[in-house]
Amino acid sequence: MRELTIADVKAAVRGGAVFAAGGGGWVDHGLEIGGAAVGVGRPKLVSVDELPDDAIIVTCTAIGAPAGNEWEMWGIDYIKAVQLLMETYEGKVVGVMTPQNGMSSTINGWLPAAALGLVVVDATGDIRAHPTGKMGSMGLAARTDYETIQVVVGGRRDTGSYLELVVKGTPAKTSNILRTASDMSGGFIASARHPIPASYVKEHAAIGGVSTALDLGYAMIEAEQHGPETIMNTVAEKTKGRYIGRGTVLKKDVHYSGAFDIGTITMDDGTGKTLLLHVMNEYMAVDDQDGNRLTTYPDVITTFDTATGLPVSVGGVKEGMEIGLLVISKHDVPLSSSVKDPTVYPEVEKALGIPLAEYGLKGL
Incomplete structure (x- = not known):
């Protein structure tokens, strides 16, 4: 206690x-x-x-x-x-x-x-x-x-x-x-x-x-005195996460519908290619510019404002902002029965118009 x-x-x-x-x-x-x-x-x-x-x-x-x-x-x-x-x-x-x-x-x-x-x-x-x-x-x-x-x-x-x-x-x-x-x-x-x-x-x-969130939060607070890069690196090290892109937000096309924020965010990945982030309130999947799936819920997918080193929400992401895109594998976090339930995916797949379950359930 x-x-x-x-x-x-x-x-x-x-x-x-x-x-x-x-x-x-x-x-x-x-x-x-x-x-x-x-x-x-x-x-x-x-x-x-x-x-x-x-x-x-x-x-x-x-x-x-x-x-x-x-x-x-x-x-x-x-x-x-x-x-x-x-x-x-x-x-x-x-x-x-x-x-x-x-x-x-x-x-x-x-x-x-x-x-x-x-x-x-x-x-x-x-x-x-x-x-x-x-x-x-x-x-x-x-x-x-x-x-x-x-x-x-x-x-x-x-x-x-x-x-x-x-x-x-x-x-x-x-x-x-x-x-x-x-x-x-x-x-x-x-x-x-x-x-x-x-x-x-x-x-x-x-x-x-x-307690997982608390432990990470304390590590981030400790890292803040050393600047944005240290915060972002601390998060990756603490969570076993990896950054799959870092670059400018090129386009944000997210709209409110039925108590959901739905749409996409397009960013430069830092190598001259683009990434497409699929949003339904949260980041649910990321595709590369050729349509290949890079990560899918229940992986943790998070954007960071590189100017502060802190996570930035979908609502806070703006076109022209430089962001880092972090992914934490579903295999490195505790999972509940919800994410293993195939019945919870179709509603979100329909809203986004993309497959999720075939990727999200793989290996669970």
């Missing part, structure tokens, strides 16, 4: 930004909500092995498109979402976890945990950020024998877009409802979902996902 501090908040945001894979929220939001969490209480990070098998754990997250600018989400919204789920669920909730790492999503659940006396579980539904809730559901997406509870809270108060919604049903159907609610609320909304026993988390989650 580890009591989380403001230093941990900063490290979680910094390291989580690498695993954000171009999405995963925002640095400012992560610092704000994380700071609130350690201000109102003392959230504790625990290994799932410290919990009894029947302890109920809830996934806390935010749903939407990181590049959207019409959303409004307060700290109380995260707390209210967990409260509504706890009121609806017929049992005792003990802990919370995040479905993914990210600039703000690594600290998902820290504020509700501090406010409601719960623990934060050191596990993630996926080590890296992903566009759909099904990709972080630890293999629940295709199950028709599991009735979940999913809650969303948030939205623009000034435009009458604030929503509170509680739904029950299969993960596949309820996830689509939540995505629609996110779009209606302004593009991003707080959520609590999937009450499951610790025994299921132990078997199906990416164990140690939060």
Whole structure:
């Protein structure tokens, strides 16, 4: 058990930004909500092995498109979402976890945990950020024998877009409802979902996902005093990652659609050739200029602003900017059952118009 501090908040945001894979929220939001969490209480990070098998754990997250600018989400919204789920669920909730790492999503659940006396579980539904809730559901997406509870809270108060919604049903159907609610609320909304026993988390989650981001974040913070190149090299060394391109952003063609940011980014790879980055909130695949696939989800794919040495999100990438493109192999990160579930890929493949599963599932 580890009591989380403001230093941990900063490290979680910094390291989580690498695993954000171009999405995963925002640095400012992560610092704000994380700071609130350690201000109102003392959230504790625990290994799932410290919990009894029947302890109920809830996934806390935010749903939407990181590049959207019409959303409004307060700290109380995260707390209210967990409260509504706890009121609806017929049992005792003990802990919370995040479905993914990210600039703000690594600290998902820290504020509700501090406010409601719960623990934060050191596990993630996926080590890296992903566009759909099904990709972080630890293999629940295709199950028709599991009735979940999913809650969303948030939205623009000034435009009458604030929503509170509680739904029950299969993960596949309820996830689509939540995505629609996110779009209606302004593009991003707080959520609590999937009450499951610790025994299921132990078997199906990416164990140690939060501490992995924390450790990387502390290493990055230590490297910052030595400049951008040292930060980028530290990340590669710490994660066993490699840079497959470094050059200018030539074109950005990403648009908002149905609570997703979808499109492509074209960059010079530094050798006179180009790379095409496929985006659905996060970077999902990269092709070379001849159409050859270089990397695919669930590999971690991250862009860095070479001027600062820090990860830059899809929303922050601008034409003319020089970026570095880092890839961490799926074989070098803990994987959950979600990324091995073939049913979570078709929705994203359809949106992007490219194959993913044949590459992503290979070797798993």
